Amino acid sequence: MTQTRTQTDPDRALKAKHAAMWAMGDYPAVATEVIAPLGPALVEATGVHRGDRVLDVAAGAGNAAVPAALAGADVVASDLTPDLVETGRQAAAAAGATLRWEVADAEHLPYADAEFDAVLSCVGVMFAPHHQEAADELVRVLRPGGRLGLLSWTPEGFIGRMFATMKPYAAPPPPGAQPPPLWGDEGHVRTLLGDRVTGVDARRQTLPVRRFADGAAFRDFFKRTYGPTIACYRGLADAPDRAAELDAALAALGDDALREGTMGWEYLLVTATRA
Template sequence: METPQPRPDPFDELKDRHRRMWAMGDYKSVAGEVVPELGAVLAAEAGIRPGDYVLDVAAGTGNASIPAALAGASVVALDLTPELLAAGRGIAGDQGVEVDWVQGDAEDLPFPDGTFDAVISCVGVMFAPNHRVAAGELLRVCRPGGTIALLNWTPEGFVGELIAIMRDYQPPQTAVPGPPMWGREDYVAGLFEDGALEDWQSRKQMVTVDRFENPEHFRDFFKANFGPVVGVYRGIGEDLERSAALDRELSSLAERHARNTSGGIEMDWEYLLVRGTAAGQGHP
């Protein structure tokens, strides 16, 4: 009689898909050309200072890691996808800053408790499948009195709508809350244990995106460069009817949010900025 093999962990399977998905396209272009300012916004919100030891979780190509390093901090940039880390290493080198690039899982951070003065994530940790575990890891590796600061897309904003559209074109997935839930103040606050964070602050803001000439330009750019969108189209494969339907939905999404400018269109994409202090005594 054969020994029964353990069933694969659905979260592990999902993370493996995520790793492959984010390696598709060219996320470096998305972060650097579409929303380049977001990382600096988060670094400023976190109050990064010279000498701080900072962890950027789900760092991607370093959109927040590099501004934190430019502010004088010692920065560790962690991400699940090695291709993104390699791209970030090149960007940091071009800007003359040093960052420690580490491949790792946001839900199992390879650092001791209380290691960092600040733990940040810019539209990154929100894509980890097990939200509560990821939040617990952010808190665990932050020293008492240290800062946790996050920037997440909201469910009601442009990217929240984009993610909802893409889910409709994918096979049924493991029942996990969608990433934009991290963009709800009540939800993200509830991910942390009562009393774990002090001085909790949150506010919604907009980033104005003016990279595109028209809605179709947005659609084609994201089809070619944004891993989650690339992955959805690959999953559709040769189903030309569904592919054309998704084309229309993405163009319509951009059209609904667009304002005409002399150079093309601009859109406001909403995000939630949150910051708290890890409970306990720590050095100032």
């Protein structure tokens, strides 16, 4: 098996922190109650079919891995967070899907070169802090002629705006870490992948979200379920005035996005073929 670079102690510490963040709250509730349609859309766009060897990177609760397995593919679902791997394993079993679940770092995938026919990530790999290292691994484990499918929130879309709203209240990122919504910028993704892929198709699409009656309901749901939001508020535990400011800002963001009971959450769907 090939690794792109050697992991350092600071890198391991950063990944442990990331794993702990995503174990906070109840991310599977986000996956099942809000963004469930994204996984099947990614699987369909990538052309996953029976017999394919498929890797879902940063699989979370299995939004893409489970529908890929139900389509008859031989699926490995990998994620940095052991809690999500276990929750995903249980959810897959309940759905009647057979697949392997493994703890793995998107920047140091424990798989052989060219091992998979398709590699997917549904709003997952975008949260790996070092974008080029993650992109290199996605391409490395994909066979020539294999299909890559990536779905990421855009910087200008609702979730990108949510991260921008939280940024002044959050701890600064570690040196070298890049903003997750950059994966929702077509030019950035094309640069990451370079000439190692062909036939790149990038489409901005919108997920209709009807889960929230108003901005406050959106804010409170994310404060309860979503690791990055929970971590941001924990950092404000000794600054109640700042936490109240963030409360108001997130509620206003949600209210501004609602149109007749529906929010539109924009994402970028990228498919490509390994050269």
